Amino acid sequence: MVSHASIFAHRGLSGHYPENTMAAFQAAMDSGADGIELDVQMTKDGQLVIIHDERIDRTTDGNGYVKDFTYEELNELDAGGWFASSFTGESLPTLENVFQWLVKESNRLTLNIELKNDIIHYEGMEEKVLNLIDDYQLEERIILSSFNAQSLKKVRELHPTISIGYLIAGIRTDALAVAEDIGADAIHCQEDFALSNYGKKALEAGFPLRVYTVNRYEAKADLVAAGVEVIMTDYPEQFK
Structure with missing residues (x-):
């Protein structure tokens, strides 16, 4: 059982910077976060791009689905101005951009990559992500x-040892069974699951809990007492 929890910056330091941008990731590192959580979608030409939504409307000045644009087209969009005018000109990074930053000598962060393939099926996404991880x-x-x-x-079949977190919303009574079945080694959940009997059973079965998205500092003590491994937050500087 852990006596403290690692703090991951949810989509980077997204409480103060436009989410899923290099500016947000650098600020997360500067804040002292232990890790970063980010989201990967795939472009029309098969590039792995960092953006949460399947559509580009909310976090860029474009509109439409990520899958209908080449990365070159997406790279022309402004991914910062929606958040604040001072961030106008921020672009959507690729997963490779993030890896190039991650391997710099000063960078020791853990990276949680969410594969955003639960709404749109991106053919070959798992292989592309694993190959890039291997390359770097x-x-x-x-x-x-x-x-x-x-x-x-599929990730587990392709790679026997990489860390896999089964992501759930709410209190999924079958979460532990599914995690065991797919070869995951952790469960990524919300506070309510982590503090429930189901969360306790998952921990007892050897599945660490990584909890998203916790923005109330007051919640930290209960989560640490429950034994969670990671707290993901938009405000990592407050939790550190």
């Missing part, structure tokens, strides 16, 4: 998570 020799610093259990099962 980052296996020890990466966690792959998804709401899509079959995608995670």
